[in-house]
Amino acid sequence: MDSPDVESGRPAKRDEPVSTDPEAARKASVPRQRRPPAQEQTSGAPADPAPAAAPAEAPDERVWHAGRLEPMPIRKLPKAPPSIHILGPTVFLVALGVGMGESYMWPRLVLVFGPEIRWLFLIGVTLQAVVMLEMARYAMATGESIFFGAARVFKPLMWFFFITAIAVYIWPGHLSAGASAFERVTGIPWQATAVAGMLLVGVVFTLAKVVYNLLENVLSICIGLLVVGTAVVAAMVGSFADLSSTVTGMFAFGYLPQEALSPAWFPIIVGSIAFAGPSGMQQMWYTLHLRDKGAGMGAHIPQVRGLRHAGEQEEMPSRGFMFDTSDSGEMGKWKGWRRWVAFDALLLFWGITMLVTISFTVLAQASARLDPGVTEVIRDGERDAALDAMAGAFSAAGSPVLGTVFFLFIALIGLNATLGLFDSFSRGQADMTYHFVPGAKRFSVSKLYAFFLWGLILFGIGVLLFGPADGPAAILDVLAFLSTFAMGAYCVVLLLVNNLTLPKPIRPGIVSNALIAFAAVFYLGALFYSLFAFGVVVS
Amino acid sequence: MGARTAAPAGGALHYAEAALPGAAIGLVAGSFGAVTAVLAGLGAGLTGAIAVGMGAPLALLGGVYGVLVGRGVIAPGAIGPTALFWVVGFPAARLAEEAFVAAAVGHGAVLREPLPWFLLFQAMLSLGFAIGFLWLHERLAPRWFRRIASHSPVAAGLAAHYGPPPGRTRRS
Numbered sequence: 071m072d073s074p075d076v077e078s079g080r081p082a083k084r085d086e087p088v089s090t091d092p093e094a095a096r097k098a099s100v101p102r103q104r105r106p107p108a109q110e111q112t113s114g115a116p117a118d119p120a121p122a123a124a125p126a127e128a129p130d131e132r133v134w135h136a137g138r139l140e141p142m143p144i145r146k147l148p149k150a151p152p153s154i155h156i157l158g159p160t161v162f163l164v165a166l167g168v169g170m171g172e173s174y175m176w177p178r179l180v181l182v183f184g185p186e187i188r189w190l191f192l193i194g195v196t197l198q199a200v201v202m203l204e205m206a207r208y209a210m211a212t213g214e215s216i217f218f219g220a221a222r223v224f225k226p227l228m229w230f231f232f233i234t235a236i237a238v239y240i241w242p243g244h245l246s247a248g249a250s251a252f253e254r255v256t257g258i259p260w261q262a263t264a265v266a267g268m269l270l271v272g273v274v275f276t277l278a279k280v281v282y283n284l285l286e287n288v289l290s291i292c293i294g295l296l297v298v299g300t301a302v303v304a305a306m307v308g309s310f311a312d313l314s315s316t317v318t319g320m321f322a323f324g325y326l327p328q329e330a331l332s333p334a335w336f337p338i339i340v341g342s343i344a345f346a347g348p349s350g351m352q353q354m355w356y357t358l359h360l361r362d363k364g365a366g367m368g369a370h371i372p373q374v375r376g377l378r379h380a381g382e383q384e385e386m387p388s389r390g391f392m393f394d395t396s397d398s399g400e401m402g403k404w405k406g407w408r409r410w411v412a413f414d415a416l417l418l419f420w421g422i423t424m425l426v427t428i429s430f431t432v433l434a435q436a437s438a439r440l441d442p443g444v445t446e447v448i449r450d451g452e453r454d455a456a457l458d459a460m461a462g463a464f465s466a467a468g469s470p471v472l473g474t475v476f477f478l479f480i481a482l483i484g485l486n487a488t489l490g491l492f493d494s495f496s497r498g499q500a501d502m503t504y505h506f507v508p509g510a511k512r513f514s515v516s517k518l519y520a521f522f523l524w525g526l527i528l529f530g531i532g533v534l535l536f537g538p539a540d541g542p543a544a545i546l547d548v549l550a551f552l553s554t555f556a557m558g559a560y561c562v563v564l565l566l567v568n569n570l571t572l573p574k575p576i577r578p579g580i581v582s583n584a585l586i587a588f589a590a591v592f593y594l595g596a597l598f599y600s601l602f603a604f605g606v607v608v609s
Numbered sequence: 610m611g612a613r614t615a616a617p618a619g620g621a622l623h624y625a626e627a628a629l630p631g632a633a634i635g636l637v638a639g640s641f642g643a644v645t646a647v648l649a650g651l652g653a654g655l656t657g658a659i660a661v662g663m664g665a666p667l668a669l670l671g672g673v674y675g676v677l678v679g680r681g682v683i684a685p686g687a688i689g690p691t692a693l694f695w696v697v698g699f700p701a702a703r704l705a706e707e708a709f710v711a712a713a714v715g716h717g718a719v720l721r722e723p724l725p726w727f728l729l730f731q732a733m734l735s736l737g738f739a740i741g742f743l744w745l746h747e748r749l750a751p752r753w754f755r756r757i758a759s760h761s762p763v764a765a766g767l768a769a770h771y772g773p774p775p776g777r778t779r780r781s
Contacts, residue, residue: 290748297741298638301734302663305703309722310730317733417688417740425737 134392136571137222142212147393148369150406159359160414163348165289165486168426175342176427177434181445183327185319192320194346199420200585201353204564204578206411209357210366211576214390216357217502219567227563232502234552235351239495242530248484251477265531271492272527276520278376282362285493292486297422300429308432316431333604340596347423350553354560355494358501366407367391377520386504386515395573496523550607558594561586623763628675630750634742635671639664662709666702679763685770686747692739699735700728
C-alpha cells in the first residue's frame with residue numbers, strides 16, 4: 071500500500087477469524103457459500119476467490135482507512151475469471167436498462183427527427199458504460215456497495231439515496247407497460263397480471279437458496295432470448311436501408327433540428343439521453359450485484375439468501391475489505407478484474423443495449439413504412455397507442471404474427487425490468503439498513519431483504535388496486551426530478567468516493583474522471599436548464 | 610480466455626451430444642415467430658412454414674457450432690469466431706427461410722430487395738444474433754457438458770474447460 075493510512079495493530083473484530091493456521095484462516099475469511107467443494111478447489115472456478123495464501127487475521131493485521139468509518143482489513147484479491155465465461159452482473163443492468171427507452175422512446179425520436187438523432191443515444195449509452203466501469207471500480211476493490219462508499223465520504227449522501235429509492239421506486243407504475251402488452255396478447259387484464267407477477271416474484275425470491283444465482287440465471291435466459299429474438303424478427307421485417315440509416319445516424323454528431331430545442335421536445339430528448347441504458351439508481355444497485363457475484367473483493371462477502379434459507383445466512387461483515395495495492399501480484403490480478411468488467415461494460419452492456427435499440431428502431435421504421443399513419447400516432451406521444459399502431463402495422467402488412475411478437479417482446483422487457491427492480495431495490499435498502507440503521511444488525515441481511523421485498527410487493531398491490539400506479543399526480547414531477555437528479559448526484563458521489571477512499575494505484579485516471587464529471591454536469595445541467603428555461607421536468 | 614489446442618477424442622455420437630445445446634438454441638430462435646403465430650391465429654400451414662423454414666437451418670447451424678467447439682476449432686465462449694461463424698450462417702439461414710416460405714405459400718418473388726442488399730442486411734444483424742446465441746450457449750451448454758461428461762470424452766474436455774459452476778453453494 072502506498073499510503074500511511076494503512077495501519078496495523080487493530081484488534082480483530084468478532085466476525086474476523088483469529089487464527090494462525092493458514093488453512094483455517096482461509097476458510098474463515100471466505101464465506102462458506104463461495105467455497106468450492108474439496109474436489110474443485112484447484113480447478114480454477116471463475117468465481118472462486120482462490121485466496122490461496124489469505125493471511126491469518128492477527129492482532130497486527132494491516133488495514134486501509136477510508137473516510138471516517140471502520141477501516142477495511144487487507145485480504146487477498148481473488149484471481150479474475152476469463153471474460154465471457156461469467157456472464158455476470160451486467161445482465162441486471164441490461165435487464166433494467168433495456169426498457170421503454172430502447173423499445174419505444176428512441177424509435178419514436180427516430181421517426182420524428184430522423185435516424186441522425188441517434189448520435190445522442192450513442193453519447194448517453196457510452197456515458198453509462200463509463201459510469202458502470204467506475205461503479206465497478208469501488209465495488210470490486212472493496213466488496214462494499216457504492217452506498218457504503220457514499221457513507222464513508224459523508225453519511226447524509228447515503229441517506230439521500232435511501233429516501234430517493236423509496237420515493238421513486240415504490241410505485242408499481244413501471245409494471246404497466248409489460249403487463250399491458252401481455253394483456254394485448256392474452257386478454258388478461260394488466261392489473262391481474264401485475265398483481266400475480268408481483269406475488270410470484272415475492273414467493274420465488276423467498277424460496278431461493280441464494281437469490282442472486284436464481285435471478286441471474288432467469289434474467290440471462292430472458293435477455294438471451296430477447297437479443298436473439300429481436301435480431302430474428304428485425305431480419306424478417308426490416309431492410310438494409312432501415313438498418314444502414316439507423317447505424318449511420320449514430321455518427322451524425324451535432325445534428326439537432328430546431329424543433330428538438332422547443333419546449334415540447336427538449337425535455338423529452340434530454341430525458342431520453344439520461345434514460346438511455348440504466349437510469350435512476352440502477353447503476354448504484356449494480357455494485358451490490360457485483361458483490362454477490364463475488365467480483366473482486368466481493369468474494370469475501372457472503373451472498374444474500376432467500377427468506378426460507380435465512381437460518382443459513384452467514385453473518386455479513388461490518389465493512390468491506392481492501393487488497394494490498396503495493397503487491398505487484400495483487401495489482402496484476404486487479405488488472406485482470408478491470409479487463410473482465412471492461413468486457414462486460416463494452417461488449418455485453420454497451421453492445422447489447424445498442425443491438426436491441428437498433429433492432430427496435432428497424433422495427434419502428436418498418437412499421438412506419440408499412441403504415442405512414444404510425445408516425446403521427448407515435449409523434450403524439452401516447453405510449454400505448456403508439457405500441458398498438460406499431461404492432462397493427464405489422465399485422466396489416468399480412469404478418470399478424472409479428473404484431474404479437476412485438477407485444478411479447480415488450481412483455482418480456484417488462485418482466486425483466488420487474489424482476490431486476492424488485493431485487494435491486496430490496497438489496498439496496500437492506501444493505502443500507504443493515505449497516506447504518508442502529509439495531510438492524512440483529513436481523514440477518516436475508517430477513518431485511520425479505521422485509522423490503524414484501525413491503526414493496528404489498529404496497530404495490532394496494533396501490534394497483536386502490537391508488538394511482540405511477541404515484542400521486544401531485545408529486546409526479548417531483549419523482550421525475552428525483553430520478554434524474556439521482557443520476558447527477560451519483561456521478562458526483564463516484565468522483566468523491568473513488569478519488570478519496572481508494573488507494574492511489576487504483577484510483578481512476580484523468581480521462582475517467584473527466585467523463586464522469588461531464589456526465590454529472592450534463593445530467594444536472596440539463597435537468598435545471600429544462601426546469602428554468604421551459605418550466606418542465608425532463609421526461 | 611484460452612483457446613483449446615487439441616481436439617478431444619470422441620466418436621460421432623459424442624460430438625452430436627455436444628452439438629445439442631447449440632442446436633436447441635437455434636431451434637428456439639428460429640421458431641420464435643412460429644410459437645406466437647398460434648397466438649396470433651395464423652393458419653397451420655404458414656405457422657409450420659415459418660417454424661421449419663427458420664428453425665431447421667438455425668438448429669442445424671447451431672449444432673455445427675457445437676461440433677466446432679467440441680473439436681476445438683472454435684474456442685468456447687470466444688466472441689470473434691462465433692461472430693464470424695454467424696456472419697456467414699445467419700444470412701444463409703435467412704435465405705433458406707425466405708425460399709422455403711415462398712415455396713410453401715406459393716409466392717413467386719422470394720426477396721423484397723436485391724440479393725446483395727438482403728445478404729448485407731442479414732450479415733449486419735448477425736452480430737446481434739451471434740451475441741445472443743453465445744450468451745445463451747454459455748449459460749446452457751456448460752451444465753449440459755457437466756451432465757454428460759461421465760460418458761463423453763468430448764463433453765468431459767469442455768466441462769473441464771468451463772470448470773465447476775460459478776457461484777456454487779455447498780450444503781452445510
